Amino acid sequence: MDSFSVGSLRVHRVEEWRGEFLTPELLFAGFDADRYAETRDAVAPAYLDHRTDAIQARIQSWVIDTGDRVILFDTGCGNHKVRPGIPVFANLETDFLGRLAATGYAPDDIDIVVCSHLHVDHVGWNTMRDGAEWVPTFARARYVFPAPDVEYWDPQNRHKFPNMIGEAVNAGFYDDSVRPVLAAGLADIVSGSVEIAEGIRLDPNPGHTPGCQTMTISSRGETAMFVGDVLHHPLQILNPDWNSIFCEDAEQARAARRHVLARAADETAILVPAHFAGDHAVRIERRRGGFTQIPAFT
Template identity: 45%
Template sequence: MTSEHVERIVLGDVEVLRITEWQGPFAAARDLVPDSTAGLWQENEGWLAPDHWDPAGDLAVAALQSWVVRSGGRTVLVDTGVGSGRERPGSPLFHRRQSDLPGLLARAGVRPEDVDVVVNTHVHADHVGWNTTADGEAWVPTFPGAQYLVPAADDFHFGPDNGYGQGRQEDDRLVYEDSIAPVHRAGQAVLWDGEHRIDENLVLESAPGHTPGSSVLRVASRGDRAVFAGDLLHSPVQILSPSCNSCFCLDPEQAVASRRRILERAAGERELVVPAHFGGPGAVEVRRSGAGFALGRWAAA
């Protein structure tokens, strides 16, 4: 299943465009969310299928997407996908993948020079790939006038100062060298930690665990609220069972703590939760349910 499309949501004075490059079966459900049980998926089949789970193959369904956020007269791009033609030998789905995020952005009326801020919620291959574009044999920033906001903890962890995550994977080195280092060389990278306010409507907050610098972007405008949750959530089953991490979380205990904190606040403050990889409508309300959480209404783009 593939689906390239653009959708629009309005939150107060903030316009959000959802740019979907791809959606389809991604991995075995309990490989993606190892602590989940077969029963958790089966008991919720009625709404998990087909947007979030393929029961026939027991496969989690995911989306590869970015978000354009227009706020205060500026254009903010949240995450930049896998990129095109990247060497990712450890990730078969991403290795030398051909994609066209700039083309999708153009269809939404966004040129590279229109982007004022790029937010990388964290430094993983599918969130920073279109940070840069090939120029001959060099990689250069795709968005020439943009400030790139990169979590300082991830820049250290995956960068050369910490030996590319202490040599965790070859892909980590490749991602940093082709998607982060060129932005530094161009003088467009801004490292931040803790909290970083973009404007009166948008603020970045650290939510570590998935990676050391994982972050969320909060939107608050004229009573409307949303939280772009990055990879704190890969599947809606993690809302029902927040103790379940994805297989990609580097610090499982910290990831659970961050996930619970973000969900607790979303339920208490009626924030729309917008994870990076949810298929279907892509965003959902969260409610308290006893000591845990339940899903409310899905967003209508």
């Protein structure tokens, strides 16, 4: 589903990249072969190639149009970025801005950019190359960054965080995709829960990174939750204790995942993780002491 409504709010998906990304055994820190054998058939082939075990993934952004404000949630990998730690996302030349335009929005139509967290695949289109410089892509927008990640990922603070997991894979993003936004004075650095527009709230859900924030949008009794990388794949709905190998704090990441799954189930919310292939958005039901996914739209 590439466009849907949440009450009076319109939501549009803008895809940057699609492909296969590792296998469950390689992606999940808590991988358990027996649990995988028990749960894999419940995951549709659109999310998991059942012959090769390849995870089907997307890099995608979401536009939320309130009629009054236009919000862009997550900004992918970006073009022309130097990424020695993750070559699959290096030097991309995608038509992301063309796809955004086809959805109906030019960069200057974006009022608020939200990064769910600061990682290489969530900040890329914050900036574009202009000669030797990186300049903000969304020059009219306020960029909402979570304070803990602004500190954590700044290479100048590296000495404060000796147990950092994601340094190598994320090399480069802060200086080309975050610092130029800070320097331009376009960043709002937030802590705690904050309402960024009517019916649109950010809440801290740390673990994957210290600053992970989820966005809940509500209108006329309907709710959708954009949860970034709190979960990467439907297998984590069935196995919520499985972290990705990219999660900074294992215990917090598991707690955040259980929390958002429980909230989505209790509030009958549409759940929108960052990297889901398939339908890209799901709903959650409690089943046999755990969780299962059901279609978001009937």
